[in-house]
Structures are given as C-alpha cells and as structure tokens.
Amino acid sequence: MDLSYQEKITLIRLKDLRKVKFDELVKETGLDQVAVMRAVLWLQSKGLAKLHEREKTFVRLTDTGKKYLEIGLPERRALKVLREKGKVTLDDLKEVLSEDELRPIVGILRKEGWVSVRKEDGKLVLEITDKGLKAGERPIDKALKLLSEKGEVETGEISKLLPVRELKRRKIAEEESRTEREVEITEEGLRIAEKGLKIKEEISFLTPELVKSGKWREVEFKRFNIEAPVRRIYPGKKQPYRAFLDRIRRKLIEMGFIEMTAESLIETQFWNFDALFQPQNHPAREWTDTYQLKYPKTGRLPGKELVERVKAAHENGWITGSRGWEYVWSPERAMLLMPRAHGTALSGRQLAGGVQIPGKYFTIQRVFRPDVLDRTHLIEFNQVDGFVVGEDLTFRHLLGILKRFAVEIAGAKRVKFLPDYYPFTEPSVQMSAYHEELGWVEFGGAGIFREEMTKALGIDVPVIAWGIGIDRLAMFKLGIDDIRYLFSYDLKWLREAKIIW
Numbered sequence: 367m368d369l370s371y372q373e374k375i376t377l378i379r380l381k382d383l384r385k386v387k388f389d390e391l392v393k394e395t396g397l398d399q400v401a402v403m404r405a406v407l408w409l410q411s412k413g414l415a416k417l418h419e420r421e422k423t424f425v426r427l428t429d430t431g432k433k434y435l436e437i438g439l440p441e442r443r444a445l446k447v448l449r450e451k452g453k454v455t456l457d458d459l460k461e462v463l464s465e466d467e468l469r470p471i472v473g474i475l476r477k478e479g480w481v482s483v484r485k486e487d488g489k490l491v492l493e494i495t496d497k498g499l500k501a502g503e504r505p506i507d508k509a510l511k512l513l514s515e516k517g518e519v520e521t522g523e524i525s526k527l528l529p530v531r532e533l534k535r536r537k538i539a540e541e542e543s544r545t546e547r548e549v550e551i552t553e554e555g556l557r558i559a560e561k562g563l564k565i566k567e568e569i570s571f572l573t574p575e576l577v578k579s580g581k582w583r584e585v586e587f588k589r590f591n592i593e594a595p596v597r598r599i600y601p602g603k604k605q606p607y608r609a610f611l612d613r614i615r616r617k618l619i620e621m622g623f624i625e626m627t628a629e630s631l632i633e634t635q636f637w638n639f640d641a642l643f644q645p646q647n648h649p650a651r652e653w654t655d656t657y658q659l660k661y662p663k664t665g666r667l668p669g670k671e672l673v674e675r676v677k678a679a680h681e682n683g684w685i686t687g688s689r690g691w692e693y694v695w696s697p698e699r700a701m702l703l704m705p706r707a708h709g710t711a712l713s714g715r716q717l718a719g720g721v722q723i724p725g726k727y728f729t730i731q732r733v734f735r736p737d738v739l740d741r742t743h744l745i746e747f748n749q750v751d752g753f754v755v756g757e758d759l760t761f762r763h764l765l766g767i768l769k770r771f772a773v774e775i776a777g778a779k780r781v782k783f784l785p786d787y788y789p790f791t792e793p794s795v796q797m798s799a800y801h802e803e804l805g806w807v808e809f810g811g812a813g814i815f816r817e818e819m820t821k822a823l824g825i826d827v828p829v830i831a832w833g834i835g836i837d838r839l840a841m842f843k844l845g846i847d848d849i850r851y852l853f854s855y856d857l858k859w860l861r862e863a864k865i866i867w
Contacts, residue, residue, distance in 0.1 A: 369563065370405070376397075380549065380550075380551040381555075385550040417547060418547065423521040423542070426517065426518040426542070427513050428540050430538055440467040442507075444463060448493075448494040454491070456492075459492075469739055470739050473738050473740040475492065479495060505527040506527075506533070509524055509527045509539075535851070569585050607852040610840050626716050631732060634665040634702065637711045637715055638704060639651055639700075642789070643680070643818045644789040657704055665701055673697065679819070680693070688816075705733075708749060709751030713751055716753075720824075722755075723827055724755060732746065749835060753829050759814075759827075759830050761814060764795070768834075778800065779800060780800035784798065788813055791831065794811065796808055801842060807841075809834055810833065810835065812831060814830050
C-alpha cells in the first residue's frame with residue numbers, strides 16, 4: 367500500500383502503542399500536530415487506523431468568580447448587612463457593594479425571596495424576610511465551592527447543581543469546549559506495520575537540483591489533505607443583535623411597510639403622550655415611569671390648528687361623540703421634553719403629517735423607561751412600532767398580523783393574546799409568547815387607535831397599531847435567556863451567535 371512519510375512514521379508508532387491519545391501520539395512521532403492529524407486522517411481513509419473524537423465542555427472560574435470566592439457574592443454581602451440592620455436603603459449597601467454590583471442587587475434579592483421592597487420618602491427600602499433570615503447554601507454557592515476545589519469541572523457536573531448559563535450571565539464562570547481525540551490502529555494497519563515499512567526522505571516540492579542529480583527517484587513527495595480540519599477562524603461580522611434588527615427592517619420593507627424615521631431620541635410630551643390621547647394626569651407621565659429632560663426643559667408645540675384639535679379631544683372629545691378626559695388641558699405640560707418612552711410617538715407624528723390610505727408603516731426605535739434591571743427588563747431598549755391604515759380594517763386583522771410577526775419573524779412556537787388597556791387604543795390586546803426557559807413572556811401591546819386620537823390628527827378611517835419589545839423577540843431568535851446579553855461584550859458569544867431564519 368502506498369503510504370507517505372508521515373503516515374509511515376505514525377503507523378510505526380501506533381504499532382507499539384495500539385491505542386493512544388492524539389497529543390501523546392504527536393510527542394511520540396516527533397512531527398508537528400498538523401502533520402500527525404493529516405497522517406491519521408489518511409490512514410483512517412485507508413482503513414489502517416481509527417480516529418475517535420469526543421466533544422467535552424468544561425467550566426472554570428473567571429477573575430470575577432475568583433474575587434467572589436474571596437469576598438463573597440454581592441447578595442451574600444448585602445444579606446449580611448440586612449441581617450444586622452433588618453431593613454436598609456440602597457445607600458446603606460454602598461458600603462459593601464460596588465456600583466456595578468448595586469444595580470442588579472434588588473432584583474437578585476427579590477428573586478431569592480430574601481427581601482420585601484417598598485418606597486419610603488422617594489427611596490427604595492429593602493426589608494429582610496423570614497426566608498432571608500434562614501437562607502442557607504444555594505446551588506450557586508455549591509457550584510462556586512466545587513469550582514474552587516477542582517479548578518475546572520465538566521459542564522454536566524455543574525449542571526446537576528444549576529444551569530451553567532446562570533454562572534456565565536453573572537460573569538462568575540466561563541465555558542470552554544475541547545475535543546478529546548484518541549487514535550487506534552486497526553488489524554490491517556497492524557499487519558502492514560509488522561511487515562516493515564521502508565521510510566524515505568520526504569520533500570514538499572521538486573527543485574532543479576533534484577532533477578539534475580536524479581535524487582528525485584529516491585525521495586517521497588509530501589501529500590496534502592485539503593479536507594483535514596484546521597484552526598477555526600472568526601471573520602469580521604455584524605454584532606448579532608444589530609444583524610437581527612437589520613433583518614427585521616428588511617423583512618418588514620419586503621412586506622410592503624414604509625419605514626418611519628426620527629431625527630432625535632428626544633420628544634415633547636405632546637408627541638409622546640398628548641397626540642396619542644393620553645391624559646396629562648396619567649401615572650405613566652410621572653417621574654417613576656418616564657425620564658424627563660433637565661436642560662433644556664421645554665420644546666415647541668406643532669401648528670396651532672393641530673394643537674387646538676388635540677386640546678379639544680382631551681377636554682371634551684371634540685367631534686368624536688366622546689366626553690374626552692374632562693379636564694383643562696395644559697400646553698405648558700405638553701411642551702416638556704423627555705427621552706422617547708415608546709415608538710408610538712412616531713406613529714402620531716406620521717398620522718399628523720399625512721399617510722397613504724390604505725398604507726402600512728413601521729419604525730424601529732430606541733426608547734427609555736425607568737425599571738429594575740433583570741433578565742427580561744432594561745431601562746434602554748428597542749421597540750418595533752407600526753400601524754396599518756385602511757377603510758375596512760378590523761381587530762381580527764390586527765391579531766393576524768401580530769401572530770404572523772411572532773411566529774415568522776421571532777420564531778415563537780406558542781402565542782397567546784390577553785385583553786389589556788391603553789389610553790389610545792380600544793379595543794386593546796397584550797401579546798405573549800412562550801420561551802422554553804422563561805415561560806410566557808409579554809412582548810407587545812396593540813389595539814385600534816381611538817377616534818379621539820386619529821380624528822384630531824386628521825385621519826377618518828380605522829388604524830390598527832402595535833408596539834413590540836423587539837429585544838425580547840431577539841431573545842427567542844438568538845436562543846438566549848437574559849436580555850442583557852444582547853449588549854454583551856462576551857467575545858465567545860459575539861463570535862458564535864447565529865441568527866436562523
């Protein structure tokens with residue numbers, strides 16, 4: 367049988383070793399790793415050797431995890447203060463927690479059931495519960511202990527305690543996949559090796575000197591296996607979430623939607639609330655639910671005629687047959703500036719500026735709302751808002767569009783609708799989709815725009831509209847269970863994350 371120089375060397379070593387780990391075989395042959403791998407693959411194709419491969423994943427502590435081993439997890443340090451004082455504010459916890467640890471601590475403590483949270487004098491107060499007083503060793507504490515003892519542990523062993531993604535999400539541990547390889551000589555390979563193999567000098571290319579001297583007859587020419595595995599290379603690509611948003615945009619444009627764009631992230635309350643028929647005394651307009659600009663504090667209202675129609679709709683319903691909200695509308699309140707709280711503000715602008723009838727419009731916008739950061743909530747996130755305007759539209763059309771969006775674009779397997787309330791739609795609906803890890807996740811609100819809104823903006827036909835938390839849809843498509851991962855600096859995830867359509 368015709369064998370190359372590397373194949374002969376490898377087969378001779380395998381004759382003595384019979385079955386050996388690949389790394390040991392490399393040492394025994396004295397060849398480089400790539401050359402041995404090529405030789406093994408060729409020998410396998412000729413039935414002289416077998417390559418056994420097994421993928422293993424290991425978990426080990428990060429620098430953050432090693433630090434927590436020394437000083438304790440943030441929630442444990444916070445719990446120690448709570449056990450001493452009974453109840454604390456976030457300022458009290460600044461003594462034992464860093465700024466980065468302080469942000470998610472309320473969510474972590476509440477999830478564990480160790481505290482109850484309430485507001486006193488505008489401050490969050492955390493009070494220890496019975497469960498917090500009795501808190502013992504948790505799976506995450508056991509996992510940290512195990513990793514500190516062994517250095518690195520197979521993923522399966524850690525998974526018996528808790529999901530590895532929980533450790534990765536908190537940057538306590540990292541995962542590494544390694545392929546373990548063993549090479550075994552076959553009966554045929556053993557027979558050929560025992561007969562004896564004549565080893566000739568091997569060269570990579572023919573030179574004039576070899577031709578002139580005739581030495582080319584005495585050497586072997588190196589063979590190349592272009593299918594042999596090589597080191598994986600990660601080319602430059604778009605950030606996975608950015609790519610997801612671009613594909614959503616393209617998909618909607620292909621479906622005939624027209625994109626609405628915004629010049630700024632800052633809106634007046636007029637466009638963010640008043641034009642949408644949201645009353646000025648609504649709780650969502652207070653500082654607890656929206657951000658407000660400190661400087662400049664106010665902006666300009668649009669044309670007088672439009673403002674008067676919106677004012678009349680709020681105060682008495684204008685020509686819609688409604689009684690409105692029955693209060694004195696304040697232009698000064700409507701002029702206040704704020705970071706946009708929802709993309710529906712652009713829908714109001716578009717309707718007031720004129721639309722095609724029938725017509726379909728959408729926008730993907732960054733919006734801002736005060737919230738407690740956790741695996742399904744951010745204070746700065748993206749929304750896909752849109753509306754369809756036409757003569758014969760019904761609520762059934764709206765449900766059909768929402769379901770198609772969730773199933774075809776987001777990849778959700780199960781979708782359900784629940785009645786809901788929004789000041790600017792009637793009827794209104796909330797849409798939730800089922801996530802394998804998180805259960806039912808709410809990610810959209812929708813409805814038919816009320817006539818008090820549409821008529822004041824100059825539209826006299828039905829308008830069905832929705833606002834969807836696209837970040838939560840991205841969790842479905844990218845296969846993650848923590849919304850914060852969309853903006854992660856984790857290089858491994860950035861390299862390997864894929865969007866499957």
